[in-house]
Amino acid sequence: MSGPAFRPSHAVDFLIIGSGGAGGVMAKELSSAGFSVVVLEQGPWLKEKDFTHDEIKYSVRGGLMNDSDVQPSTFRENDGQPAKRLRAFEYGRQVGGGTVHFTANYWRFHETDFRECSLFGAIPGTGFADWPVTYADLEPWYTKAEYDLGISGQGGANPFEGPRSRPYPLPPMPVKSSGVLFERATRKLGLHPFPAPVAILSQPYAGRGACTHCGFCExxxxxxRAKSSTLVSVIPVALKTGRCELRPGCYVRRIRTDSQGRVTGAVYFDSRRREIFQRAKAVVLCANGIESPRLLLQSKSKRFPEGLANSSGLVGKYLMWDNGAFASGLFEHPLNEFKSIQVTRVIHDYYRADPARGFYGGGGIDARFDFYPAGFALAGLPEDAPKWGDGYKRMLREYFTRTMSLLSHSTSLPREKNSITLDPEVKDAWGLPAARITFAQHPDDMAAMRWLLGKQREILEAAGAKKIWAAPVETFHPTRHLMGTCRMGNDPKTSVVNAFSKAHDVPNLFIVDGSNFVTSARQQPTATIQALAYRAADHLASLARLGDLGR
Ligand SMILES: Cc1cc2nc3c(=O)[nH]c(=O)nc-3n(C[C@H](O)[C@H](O)[C@H](O)COP(=O)(O)OP(=O)(O)OC[C@H]3O[C@@H](n4cnc5c(N)ncnc54)[C@H](O)[C@@H]3O)c2cc1C
Ligand code: SF4
Incomplete structure (x- = not known):
């Protein structure tokens, strides 16, 4: 069921671009509030039967993600370098976006994350700033997200978390071997492990079944339907209202504006590559931290010569992503980590920045197993392992069942030069300019990753690992947590949207997704993206009821 069929010439109340973490929430909230909604999603609308356990298709070839042959991107470290074609970022490209296949770690940001600039002061070479919202502003919306979507966890178990008004709706997931070893080791070191909060159902909830620990999760x-993606949680509710039409396979190429500078709708390619203009009274852009700024830059006009909503010149700037370090350990007995979900235990003891460390930054650390059999054979063994022959096969047999890893999730500072712009040469399969990423790490972010890697080694040792190995933190990996690029703030000169995700420059344009982030906290952005979306939807609905949109 795709809901009603609105004519493109009919101006719907809200046109939502992108149906991922934020777009799904906006669709449900706005249609439930009585408004007519069209959702345009470039990817397909998949059903349970489509989700097979084909490792090559999904894990090796990224079958649920953006395809760099069709939508290429380019990368350079600074604007003096030529940009090379490189897959610099990954996101979920289907109804439900990245929430369909994500690892589902669902951390709330800490109280301090929203005011770190006041706490630690400005950091040279960055646009480090406080958020225009506080943890207290967001707390009710975190809670709403947890109950609406279905989150498992243990409230109060993380001694560093801010106050919460309600416990999690579902108990934590059963602990895995990696979680048991991690818990013992971290307690021995005087740390505070807690059950990982995850967007996965530990028990049946809201008509959906509990996780069966199939092992093909991230x-x-x-x-x-146990992973609480927007595909299976909120989008079906939006469609049931009878006021929301979902159009998959519709790739938006431009947001249009009128002579007054208000948006009038969006032009998209449908699945037969026909160009269609859908009218709307307001547009809610939820295409993520890369595709939202790309679309705004593509939507330039006489009135908005630098791109839509870009009078500050900051659209696309302050790109932040998922820094961290990865270390693995071999254990004496089988752990059989290939079962179930990836993560069941976490620590936040090193989360808060501490000036005594000599750099800004910190992070969370979780215990996990990120490999499937073919991926493990390609990249799971230590560097010094044989690459073929009997020795290689013996090692694979021994290591696959006895390995666990620790992943840290650390800070990514907002640097103005880290950005997404339109590549002047490379085009996608529709002839649109590719996203060009310019990104260089801040020295403090590198220092934080190295420091955390030392802590990860300590924990693996305390857990009794027989052998420990780690990739250098300099190793480039495509980023999956896409943050910044349309930052929120009170001052239109230094931000793109206000505290409710409304574009400063355009009265009826809202940008609601990971692009709004002012700082990156310690990654796992989805809980905060969705809490911000619930809050923005509530505000947007009040404005629309008062007839205040478009003025
Ligand atoms: C492998 C992996 C693991 C992850 N694990 C975690 C985790 O454990 N915890 C966590 O917090 N986060 C995780 N993430 C990140 C998480 O997926 C994102 O934070 C989240 O999905 C972002 O939500 P969003 O609404 O900003 O964008 P998205 O969910 O990316 O949604 C954007 C949607 O817009 C669509 N779109 C884009 N451009 C257009 C266009 N021009 N026209 C039409 N549609 C368009 C896209 O196809 C997509 O469906 C992971 C990501 C990956 C890839
Ligand atoms: S491990 Fe659980 S949540 Fe993950 S895909 Fe399998 S059944 Fe679904």
Whole structure:
């Protein structure tokens, strides 16, 4: 069921671009509030039967993600370098976006994350700033997200978390071997492990079944509907209202404006590559931290010569992503980590920045196993392992069942030069300019990753690992947490949207997704993206009821 069929010439109340973490929430909230909604999603609308356990298709070839052959991107470290064609970022490209195949770590940001600039002071070479919202402003919306979507966890178990008004709706997931070893080791070191909060159902909830621990979780879609993606949680509610039409396979190329500078709708390619203009009274852009600024830059006009909503010149700037370090350990007995979800235990003891460390930054650390069999054979063994022959096969047999890893999730500072712009040469399969990423790490972010890697080694040792190995933190990996690029703030000169995600320059344009982030906290952005979306939807609905949109 795709809901009603609105004519493109009919101006719907809200046109939502992108149906991922934020777009799904906006669709449900706005249609439930009585408004007519069209959702345009470039990717397909997949069903449970589509979510098979084909490792090559999903894990090796990224079958649920953006395809760099069709939508290429380019990368350079600074604007003096030529940009090379490189897959610099990954996101979920289907109805439900990245929530369909994500690892589902669902951390709330800490109280201090929203005011770190006041706490630690400005950091040279960055646009480090406080957020225009506080944890207290967001707390009710975190809670709403947890109950609406279905989150498992243990409220109060993380001693560093801010106050919460309600416990999690579902108990934590059963602990895995990696979680048991991690818990013992971190307690021995005087740290505070807690059950990982995850967007996965530990028990049946809201008509959906609980996780069956199938083991094909990160990168895969869930055929049990136990992963709390927007595809299976809120989008079906939006469609049931009878006021929301979902159009998959519709790739938006431009947001249009009138002579007054108000948006009038968006032009998209449908699945047959026909160009269609859908009218709307307001547009809600939820295409993520890369595609939202790309679309705004593509939507330039006489009135908005630098791109839509870009009078500050900051659209596309302050790109932040998922820094961290990865270390693995071999254990004496089988851990059989290939079962179930990726993560069951976490620590936040090193989360808060501490000036005594000599750099800004900190992070969370979780225990996990990120590999499937073919991926492990390609990249799971230590560097010094044989690459073929009997020795290689013996090692694969021994290591696959006895390995666990620790991943840290650390700070990514907002640097103005780290950005997405339109590549002047490379085009996608529709002839639109590719996203060009310019990104260089801040020295403090590198220092934080190295420091955390030392802590990860300590924990693996305390857990009894027989052998420990780690990739250098300099190793480039495509980023998956896309933050910044349309930052929120009170001052239109230094931000793109206000505290409710409304574009400063355009009265009826809202940009609601990971692009709004002012700082990156310690990654796992989806809980905060969705809490911000619930809050923005509530505000937007009040404005629309008062007839205040478009003025
Ligand atoms: C492998 C992987 C693991 C992850 N694990 C975690 C985790 O454990 N915890 C966590 O917090 N985060 C995780 N993430 C990140 C998480 O997926 C994102 O934070 C989240 O989905 C972002 O929500 P969003 O609404 O900003 O964008 P998205 O969810 O990316 O949604 C954007 C949607 O817009 C669509 N779109 C884009 N451009 C257009 C266009 N021009 N026209 C029409 N549609 C368009 C896209 O196809 C997509 O469906 C992970 C990501 C990946 C890839
Ligand atoms: S491990 Fe659980 S949540 Fe993950 S895909 Fe399998 S059944 Fe779904």
């Amino acid at each position: 990168i895969f879609g869930c055929e049990m």
